[in-house]
Amino acid sequence: MTDENFDLTHFLPYLLNQAAEASSLAFQQIYKERYGMLRAEWRVLFHLGLYGQLTASEIGLRANMHKTKISRAVQKLTERRFVTRARDAGDRRLEHLALTPPGQAAYEDLHSVAQRYDAALTEDLSAAEREALRKLLVKLSKTPLAGFT
Amino acid sequence: MTDENFDLTHFLPYLLNQAAEASSLAFQQIYKERYGMLRAEWRVLFHLGLYGQLTASEIGLRANMHKTKISRAVQKLTERRFVTRARDAGDRRLEHLALTPPGQAAYEDLHSVAQRYDAALTEDLSAAEREALRKLLVKLSKTPLAGFT
């Protein structure tokens, strides 16, 4: 039953990880060098740029990031004046986060880089293939095999 | 030119990372709970199980892991008596790493888990789709866009 041909290039989590790391590398360097950001910070910035005002929990939910990671990313981003915090009037536990003008500018810059970057990465895929890959990866992202033993 | 519909689910590195994390989670827990291993240790074990005796550098090359990570993983694995080190007679900088019987047993156990795990992950893909995905991910893993700006 055990297939001797099953090596690491057949193990999807490994493959995905390698592909994710390799494909992020160059982009990572750009937001790091240009804005001194970490991945968590870039993600928060991107979420605020894409969806407007959000709370930390909302970002955590969407991005699958732990609240401590977000807390620290938001701290950095506010120190750099990229993000503002505003307490909710009704529920004072909540903080509404939003981009400042320089934050918005950084977002727009990186958004356009990301778009070109993605295009370069997928340049030899057809539109149909791209869409198929996207759907598949989204599906795999939805916590698969939580109860595997 | 800027496509407003370009969101995070269209950014391949992000998608890959989410899919990689989600799809590794359950497997990670298995080797962690069963053998107290970290990802780096599991990878070293797997390489030795698959390819037999290797040096640390060879593993680093194949797995794209930094030598310090490997050095520490090997240290843990030798402490747990899963791996033995043998100096090369001709070039005494080299150490040939190999699995001990218990290391081999752990490898075989995890190898079979990985195989079933992968099958479960890809259960609703056809053989052709699986192969296409695999090829694509292997390609993306080969340091793409090193010179992107």
Add this chain to the structure above:
DNA sequence: TTGTAATAGTTGTTTTTGTAACTAACAAGC
């Protein structure tokens, strides 16, 4: 030779992450 550079691997230090414990604010039942 002997001096310089390269390679294999380790160790030390700093960043970053993960985990758990914490404060503050709200909600709901009594």
Add this chain to the structure above:
DNA sequence: GCTTGTTAGTTACAAAAACAACTATTACAA
């Protein structure tokens, strides 16, 4: 009103990763 439980977010401490500097050995050329 009070207690108990929940949620939002922060902070403190421990684990892991990244980065740089280091030792030991080999290669190779003047």
